Amino acid sequence: MSGAKGNTFRERREAIRQTWGNQSNWEQRKASQDERLKHLRWLLVFVLGKAETGTNDDELNIAEARQHNDMLIGNITDNYINLILKVYMGLLWASKFDVKYTLKADDDVYVRIPRMLEYLVNAKFPRPFYGGLIYPRSKVHRKIGEKWTVSYKYYGETYFPDFNRGPFYILSSDLFNKLFNYVYVRKPFHLEDVYVALAMHDSNIKTTNIDE
Numbered sequence: 001m002s003g004a005k006g007n008t009f010r011e012r013r014e015a016i017r018q019t020w021g022n023q024s025n026w027e028q029r030k031a032s033q034d035e036r037l038k039h040l041r042w043l044l045v046f047v048l049g050k051a052e053t054g055t056n057d058d059e060l061n062i063a064e065a066r067q068h069n070d071m072l073i074g075n076i077t078d079n080y081i082n083l084i085l086k087v088y089m090g091l092l093w094a095s096k097f098d099v100k101y102t103l104k105a106d107d108d109v110y111v112r113i114p115r116m117l118e119y120l121v122n123a124k125f126p127r128p129f130y131g132g133l134i135y136p137r138s139k140v141h142r143k144i145g146e147k148w149t150v151s152y153k154y155y156g157e158t159y160f161p162d163f164n165r166g167p168f169y170i171l172s173s174d175l176f177n178k179l180f181n182y183v184y185v186r187k188p189f190h191l192e193d194v195y196v197a198l199a200m201h202d203s204n205i206k207t208t209n210i211d212e
Helices: 007-018 026-031 057-068 083-094 113-122 173-184 192-202
Strands: 046-050 071-077 101-105 130-135 163-172
Touching: 007 046, 007 057, 026 113, 046 083, 057 071, 071 083, 083 101, 083 173, 083 192, 130 192, 163 173, 163 192, 173 192
Parallel strands: 046 071
Antiparallel strands: 101 163, 130 163
């Protein structure tokens, strides 16, 4: 997940392209010598929406996308409320290809991709799989005006079930349809990590903790 407005997000994307997102970095070259990892393939895609009017950010982002061919830009306003739409957009795009897993990560997270692949290899490529850094059962914020407040019309319980925190989590592709169809069960809301967790919880999918 990345942002549309301002140079900060463009700088983050470029930093990722030069570090952990670069398939020729040191860790990747080392992994290419590992018999368990060298045949595994991955693709990095930045997901963002449209900037607010009055800036030239959209034009700059489109030029960046044409240059690097690694950006998915949705026709939605890029803000916190629409983060759940960006997550769905990215997963829907990924579902068109023969992917086994998706890692959703924020653009201020450093991902050690070979370690992630090694984790999946050691776990024998579990499916179904929903894993990340678990935030244990937490009380729902109800105070009006706070960033993490959720209305009763979206969720009526006092506590959320365990969920994988938003900065990163992994979903196996066999869970995509459960998540896509969950919008007919519960109206989506802005806490995307919680919403994904509710979809998994209500589908009887266990949350796996990845603390490395």
